[in-house]
Amino acid sequence: MTNRRVALASRPSGMIEDNNFQLINEEIRELDQGEILIQIEAISLDPAIRGWMNEGTTYIKGIEIGAVMRSFSAGKVIRSRNENFKEGDYVEGLLGAQTHAISDGKGLKVLDMSSGKLSYHLGVLGMPGMTAYFGLLRKGKPLKGDVVYVSGASGVVGSTVGQIAKIKGCTVIGSAGSDEKCKFLIENCGFDYAINYKKEELNKKLKEYAPDGIHIYYDNVGGETLDIALLNLAKGARVIICGAISQYNNMGNIQGPKNYMKIVTARGLMTGIIVFDYVEEWPNAVKEIAGWISDGKIKVKEHMVHGLDNYVAALKMLFTGENFGKLILIP
Structure with missing residues (x-):
């Protein structure tokens, strides 16, 4: 199997440019014990990504040159050697801008799909x-x-x-x-x-x-x-x-x-x-917001872009105001 990922090629000065990124195809290695393989179905594009591209550390360390672009992503577990995750589980976390991710499960959240569709878990429920x-x-x-x-x-x-x-x-x-x-x-x-x-x-x-x-x-x-x-x-x-x-x-x-x-x-x-700072309290907040959505008290608008080839163009939308609603990239 092959993974396709967007890597940070250079640090931007001002607005992001195409040459700050590189699309890489790589063979997916075998899983070690305790790891899972996730097929990513949705990638969240958020303004915070621009700050993560800078060198140094604020509340989180900057992305290393050559590393996959950091993002909250969600998808399905398609292979598991971790007893806490089974094949078919949907998970969300900092899995990056790529088609597949290998994880030891730390920092991942198994999603309750009854709360809302997958993209909601990267937006209003994420x-x-x-x-x-x-x-x-x-x-x-x-x-x-x-x-x-x-x-x-x-x-x-x-x-x-x-x-x-x-x-x-x-x-x-x-x-x-x-x-x-x-x-x-x-x-x-x-x-x-x-x-x-x-x-x-x-x-x-x-x-x-x-x-x-x-x-x-x-x-x-x-x-x-x-x-x-x-x-x-x-x-x-x-x-x-x-x-x-x-x-x-x-x-x-x-x-x-x-x-x-x-x-x-x-x-x-x-x-x-x-x-x-509030991550331990997220489950209760997700439940309350999902209830408000179900009751019609919160409306959600999403803006979907398809294909990793369109990653840079989509990310730029955040800074030009071109997107309308939660910006999600479908790889």
């Missing part, structure tokens, strides 16, 4: 959904009547944050980069307001939709968007920094918040969310 769940509920601590603003709101993290906030009785504002995405937020996700930041003046609209200020700002974008949100904080506001997708391709010259003193005048706090 790392992005968990990021939304714990970021909002543990860091934001929403109260009924709070005004919640979410940037990058049409992505899986942002849309899940907004929908959970609605379940908790909040007023929700989202910003996105097209009229189609804003329509989705209002009509499908139940947001109260949506702002097309490419056509509308963000600061003006936030003042219109949140005249008494924002109680929770969930930031997926950073840069100027973060600065404008800080200008509109209510007293006691909570700012959750999840990501800064506007900055990932220019981390050597990152635009920090100029308006950070608003945290002081609002008597607020700014904090970050790393979802791996």
Whole structure:
């Protein structure tokens, strides 16, 4: 059998380029005792991948040159020499951008397919959904009547944050980069307001939709968007920094918040969310989100791309805003 994988060929400077990656075909070796062979059926493409391509260590070590591109992937166990996994099990974990993976099982999760289809376990029931769940509920601590603003709101993290906030009785504002995405937020996700930041003046609209200020700002974008949100904080506001997708391709010259003193005048706090801190609590969160999906309280949108040959083009979509919904690569 042959494995096809995407390897890191060089570290990007700015936007990723084709020459940063290499497609490699290799023979699959025999399994050692305790190992399993997984046929990967879905690969998650997430903004965090761009940070993982950098050298060094933050909360996780950078990908080594020549190594398979790191990603959360899901698939079926087709061979097993590990008593904890049987052939036919579906599993998910950091299995990489490839068609097959050999694993000793550490860090893998056997999936309950009754909770949702396979791709959901890489999105709303996977790392992005968990990021939304714990970021909002543990860091934001929403109260009924709070005004919640979410940037990058049409992505899986942002849309899940907004929908959970609605379940908790909040007023929700989202910003996105097209009229189609804003329509989705209002009509499908139940947001109260949506702002097309490419056509509308963000600061003006936030003042219109949140005249008494924002109680929770969930930031997926950073840069100027973060600065404008800080200008509109209510007293006691909570700012959750999840990501800064506007900055990932220019981390050597990152635009920090100029308006950070608003945290002081609002008597607020700014904090970050790393979802791996809550990994032991994921099963209960998955169960609750799956229940909300079943009840129609959370809607899910996915964007599927087929073929490892399209890996680079698909990954670039995250930084151009071309994707609409959770971006999944089918190898």
